[in-house]
């Protein structure tokens with residue numbers, strides 16, 4: 001192990017955790033297995049910084065994997081949440097905060113008339129797929145290799161290693177029936193997708209895609225490709241689902257769909273929409289959302305859905321994001337990061353706004369699909385991660401995760417990361 005950055009207090013906690021929690025963590029990437037290390041235990045955070053239980057401070061480039069666009073402990077979110085907690089933190093009844101958040105989103109996003117809040121991105125996707133099936137009366141769903149849509153059974157499917165069109169579960173415990181109904185296409189590849197539609201013209205309920213895939217590194221897609229997906233869906237009367245759990249409200253208020261003008265039938269959100277609390281959402285036009293219970297017959301529910309505290313954090317966060325200067329500032333810092341890293345030998349960076357992905361080993365052209373990622377990038381990331389950590393920069397603990405900037409980050413923070421990487425390469 002190369003975990004020279006992990007102090008004794010974190011190590012002791014991790015040993016305890018391994019006894020009572022599978023792999024010591026509640027979500028696999030937190031275990032640092034991808035970077036052969038022992039995870040830090042975080043004690044507190046503020047702005048762009050996190051502090052571990054050994055009293056060490058780091059510039060955080062992981063930012064809870066996306067929700068914290070204003071950094072840790074944003075004072076406006078904090079103030080509103082403290083006031084909300086005084087009013088009560090769960091009613092299991094109608095309340096106005098979720099209504100305000102719903103109205104704010106629906107009025108700002110042109111392809112959406114109604115929204116339902118859930119508790120995670122996974123739940124949002126699970127519900128969106130059920131909704132697409134309810135609306136179309138069809139059962140099959142197309143997803144793309146290299147997109148992540150949470151851990152609902154139907155989405156834990158990858159392309160099989162054998163014949164073209166074969167697919168297999170990417171997790172134990174996913175039944176065969178589910179693998180039959182999920183079809184897998186390739187990013188940046190019109191042909192396979194068209195073949196799937198030709199083969200199953202009347203069976204496909206929906207195509208789900210991350211319009212800017214950001215869970216297998218950052219894999220920007222050609223706009224024509226997204227346009228092609230959208231047109232095929234229209235031709236075959238399948239619904240288009242944009243999973244914007246990570247990109248929603250990050251690249252602009254209307255997400256990637258807003259930036260490209262390619263609108264989905266159903267959109268899923270998460271991460272930023274809860275301001276750092278557990279929230280997900282799915283939204284669509286009225287004629288689609290009318291199928292959702294109790295308005296319609298597609299069942300969907302949640303004891304803690306639209307939790308007032310989480311809705312408050314989301315509402316404050318989204319109101320702050322309506323000030324467009326926020327995105328301009330994030331855009332500028334992202335471009336600064338790219339410029340700083342671009343010329344470094346043996347390192348490539350793919351970046352969009354405040355999302356970035358570091359590829360040690362470099363590359364000759366834009367990478368748009370996972371099978372084009374050079375194996376060396378993965379191998380070298382471990383070293384890069386630990387060297388950055390030793391100099392006070394906390395990168396995502398996996399070569400497949402994107403880095404995140406927030407409005408709390410500064411050019412000095414970026415310079416620190418750059419210098420730590422320079423000393424390594």
Ligand SMILES: *Cc1c(COP(=O)(O)O)cnc(C)c1O
Nearest residue numbers: 120121122148149150243245246
């Ligand atoms: C994070 C993510 C999910 C899953 O969200 P959870 O809240 O972790 O369940 C789904 N889709 C995308 C695109 C994501 O980035």
